[in-house]
Amino acid sequence: MHWAYSTANRLMEQHPDRGTFVCASGISPSGAVHIGNFREIVTTYFVARALEKSGKRVRFIFSWDDFDRFRKVPAGIDPAFEQYIGMPYTEVPCPYGCHESYAEHFERQFEQALMPFGIRPEFIYQSREYRSKKYNPSIIHALKNRREIYDIVMAYKTGEASAEERERYYPVHVYCESCRKDTTTVQSFDEPSSMLKYRCHCGHEAAVYMPEATNIKLQWKVDWPMRWGVEGVLFEPGGRDHSSETGSYQVSKTISEHIFENAPPMYLPYEFIGIKGSHAKMSSSSGQNYTPDDLLDVYSPELILFMFAKYQPGAGFHIGMDEDVIRNYSEYERYREAYDSGTLTGDVKEAMELSVLPGLRKKTPKFGHVSSILPLVDFDADLLKDILSHSGENYTTGELEPYVKRAEHWIKRWCPEKQITVNEYPNSAYYDALSSTERSWIEAFCRLLTRPELEGELLMEQIYAICHHEDKKVMKANQKRLFTIVYQLVLNQNEGPRIPWLIQAVGVNKLLALMEGNT
Template sequence: MDYYKNIKAWPFVEAKKLLEKIDNIEGDNPIIFETGYGPSGLPHIGTFGEVVRTIMVKNAFEKLTNNLRKTKLICFSDDMDALRKVPDNIPNQDKISKHLGKPLTEVPDPFGEYASFGEHNNNKLKSFLDEFGFDYEFISSTNYYKSGLFNNTLIEILNNHEKIRDIVKPILRSERRETYSPFLPICPDTGQVFQVKIDNVDVDSKKIFYVNPVTNKPAETEILNGNAKLQWRADWAMRWKALSIHYEMSGKDLIDSVRISSQICRVINGTPPEGFTYELFLDENGEKISKSRGNGLSIDEWLHYGSQESLSLFMYQSPRKAKRLYFDVIPKNMDEYASHLKNYTKIKSNDDQSVYDNPVWHIHNGKPPEKFPEIQFSLLLNIVSATNSESKEVLWGFLNSYYDSLTLNENRDAIDNMIGFAINYFNHFVKPNKQYRQANQSEEVALRELLEILNKFEGVTDPEIIQTEIYRIGKEHKFEPLRDWFSSIYEILLGQKDGPRFGSFVLIYGIENTKKLIKDALAGNLVVSS
């Protein structure tokens, strides 16, 4: 492991912590990584992010151990949890509201596709994970409870009932302290999960005793085989032991719960897993994203406007920093992925450890593609913006006029996907907000000089030559700061606040097309057309 000690990438830092903790574990049993998912609403991108990040740690661990330790990823669904609130973003809400309080696998699917709402959401998540090619074992809480696979650990919870109550009670409000029990009986008549005071427990008969809130009569329930479930902190601890979990990360909002669940796990003679606390994703308004509210950004939505790799890069970067998760982060992550991949191809042949600090190693599990399109997504987006075209063929025409056929053919599928993403993004987010403006007097003088200079660039293939001249014009016309000159170009010619390196734009869009764009802007045609 000394060979990797200087690697600063956070998945390696986490993997080294885990290895130090379990290094003395003997035998051939796999090291188990877990992610948990509560299917009370449609899976959001935060759920996906936890899986992606856990896989990155798992991959780093396998590298550290040279694959000498078996590993396994478990994706666990808490689908036996009760539906406490009808999500805002589902159909047939009146129908679903009649099943409040029942386990999610007993609530009808509002979409009419599966046997239950829980099964629908489970399959939605699995389809995303499969699309990314992840290797995982999916476990349903309902299946494990009802099949008896949790029975032995449930008995240990029952045997330590009062100790667990004493651990949890200090964090509860006063009215809940006296009624709290780790067990939630399930009504055999209504199927509802009861959150009631447990009056007594019988270790020998494996039963709990309470007053049925529907009939107001004394009732008893055996805790085994899915007749009862655990409150979630005890449930978390129970499955850590039952499934022999070695590593699980969680959000900043669960720090106290991790502490409580770890105490419970130790009480039942289990070992809490190594953990990692990540910050939460925020929506466009800076609020925490929620499955039940459906705010933020869905996985489907990101993949309509950007690549899988750009989404994985977003998840990799700064996991301990709260990040705004909205559509406007997609172009930046598309371009940054391409930049990281380009850097990786330069260093990978040198056996340089810096490959492990490059995000693409983690995104592709050490096997990034050898070829990459040297075309910025933001540049494509602005070609779409300048042409207002929804035709891939038209956009390919611009690329064919500048790039050599070998470069394009080697990356044809990736480039074609990028063009599709650019068209989708433009239509939904750029086009509705385009706002051209007329050039003021000083801007008009500078643009006329740019128009004149473009005549000298016929046959030029280096965008930096054009970029240098654009810089010169901005300086000579005393734009302060210089970025105001480029902002003027984007606002006047493209109707937006920012854009690509204009030298590259000119070469791909074409000298004559750019000249026409400037002439139309100076004549006021673009302001009229917008």
Template sequence: MAEDPYEVGRGGSRAFWADSVADAIEARDPDEPVVIKGGVSPSGVPHIGHFNEIMRGYYVAEALRDRGHEVRQVFTADDKDRLRAVPRQLADLDWNVVGLGEVDAGALGRNLGKPYTDIPDPFGCCDSYGAHFTTLLRKSAELVGVDVEFVSNTELYADGEFEPVTRRVLERADRARDVLAEYQNKVDDDYVPFLPQCEECGKLTEGVTSVDLDAGELTYVCEDVEAGDQTIEGCGHEGTASLRDGKLPWRFEWPAQWEILGVDFEPFGKDHAEGSWPSGEDVAENVLDIQPPVPMVYEWFTLDGEPLSSSSGNVITVDEVLDILEPEVFKYFFVKDPRKQRDFSIENVDQLVDEFDRFERRYFGEADGSKDEMELAERAYPMVVDEPREQRVRIPYTFAAVLGMTDDPELREEIARREGHIPDDAPEWAVEGALARVERAQEWASLTNNEFNYELKRAEIPDVSFDDATAAALDELADFIAEGHDGEAIQAEIYETAKRNDIDIGEFFSAGYRLLFDDTEGPQLGTFVAKLDREFVVERFRRNE
């Protein structure tokens, strides 16, 4: 029996889960190179949930490399799988997500039941549908700086890599049926663990009628196939297929990959932990006579509280994430315990950045933390960044969003320096890196339409005038802000100041918005101005040029 996938990487004295996984792998005394695998069907737009598997493998690979092991991290594109449904959204190679109305959706519908690599690319730029979405996944890894070897299942079948293990499964068909019957209904005495590809229509079928292992062939009838709540019609053709003209069913194909690639460790989502893993372990040990790899289960991500789903269109791609986050911040997201479900909240992404900044400061001894937090930073931070550099400068994310409210690069730097976010002795590369966060924070403000998605009129005071009572109230509020109060206190004082001066509260808020944005509406004023540079707010409310 393999290790419990729910326990691998948990507990012990390690602060970083990847080190605990590395311990479990080393306990088996594996041959070199140690092989770490992930995989996914290229069924549609790859999102950060798919990337979960790459990053979990990456950290374990890095932990092993730190211990002197040679490591091969591979990721299988399970592109011999059949297209079971037409996705709601697709994406071109520039990550432009489009609806089905912008491509030939009818062509996809006509290709249901065929392997992804036998379906034309809807955008016409890659060899197939499968190649297109595998390319996007590969580009995701490149964007984050993770070196992964992608392996095509279709190519493994075509090159004969699957043939010996396929033959062994078919030779032991009775044993395979007995194992599969423990996990799957409708496994009768006629069940054959192979899906021939119809030579007439190109669809994968389950209608095997005979097996001739001496000739290395199967005969079949192209039958209808149930795919979820729909039926994919077969063409009725009767034909013959070799052991390369089709594929193993998933519950056999996964353990076959372990043998072919010599896999030592594979992480997987909880859906596999409760379904495919138990059967895969059983098939490996009792049909293939191999040891399954060290397993580890990880929890799924949600996106703003909803499940990630390519088919439903609720996705965020790595490319989109990197519009609002530095790659190292995104990589840090995967440092966290993989067993806890986490929500990737676009609205609250500033909290993730703040957390990363503390993580980074702990590594350089500039922030306190618990014993585990300090050990985690010491261990994982060098895997998160390309190169640890103590002079690197981070502008707080929400303040970077404030700077993004003005388009003047020189003014942005001037304000950041004045507020102490860029040290006087910071090297030029560090200044450039710090200010690069502004563009990402500005994109975040636009994407979420939050309080920073306004044009702050810094260059000059808008042409506005106020009656004496409002002018006096603005001066009082400026004095209060100058004392250094927080946002909640400022918000409360706005009401009190308006009341003392007998001013309509709505008109008083409008006065503030007019001074800041030349508009009568805006974000919650008190909490917002507390996030701005105080000197600017005080001078603006005093109407000083």
């Protein structure tokens, strides 16, 4: 059984009377949200879909932790933004001047990138939640239990606890009402009056009446379990960095149980995703990443979903933009054909089921074919349509356009060696190096090209017959060699599009000129 369905089944077993299953995920808008962050939301998405397919009502929420502090200026952002470190993301200006804030810029960018996948969670903006005072009773509760929270936090640390530190511990971040940074120190909290006093590095001092506070946020390991209770979360995944025995989840789980007296949600750890050829972790701040938009420029949305669905969340994998693109498309196309024909079974079938988007046409052009033909027709969708139609693949230009755009972007941006061109002149040196048998094959190939009654499969049967041999292994090797020779004489490459498509794209006269010109 696919991991999303098994997770959904465990949730239903644990909560047989639950009317609505709340599935959560979330991140900070610290920069361009990358495909590693995407695993956070897509893991929740698959579990939510599995629950819905089981007939359950689901509330799928995604929290933007935009009341977190701006910690670091990411690569590609003006270094002058260092002046805003310590402020909440929602109060840092938009680095490109097109949104109200830094947070809003990266939030909208990611939210729009999710739309092609059909992923539409309920977005919760934590800056709004905190400023609405919704969490203030929970913050006051945490302050009253601050010493017990300190004991829990220290139980998961290797450092020594101390009575003095325990007494000074406050599980909150305070944004200064003067400079708006969290460079503050809590001086005291008076329970009877609910007054909290703080001092900032900028010199500002103030007392805050906690029921009306809008500038105070719980520390992460307290904030997380607090929100589980407020939102009624039953399932949430987390990255490897949160999932160790002493990691954030274990600390938050204990705080949830002992401080907020709330059962923690089912937790599913996921492994990080890497960039092929790099050992570095994807990071918004370093710029070492692929964003969902980067992948959507090359891959179809349903293929991206399938790439994530087919792996267990705890299994890491790398994404490359080289020949892996062809391999990933070929694998997906093979599985999709089997799924549509009803022959796909097991986990792969369920992974495909979770990835297929409504309204998607079953038969689609193969990416490998499209990318092999396009450079020969100068990336013209209409010419591609005509060539495919000769093989019985009929698409409108509009249906082909997304595949043309992805293949063109991939070739020009990531794989320029695929941008092949037709030779201008016969390659006499290559032809002269052929054996007499190989030359006879080319002569026979040229004779077939002059017979207009031969098309499609009938033409291919005759071409294959050129290399007939009693030993089928020898014959197959000869046929492969013939095609290599043709591609070399026409494209100066060892491979290319299928021969019928090569003929359509280049034209019979040009092909004959390049091959007969040597004889």
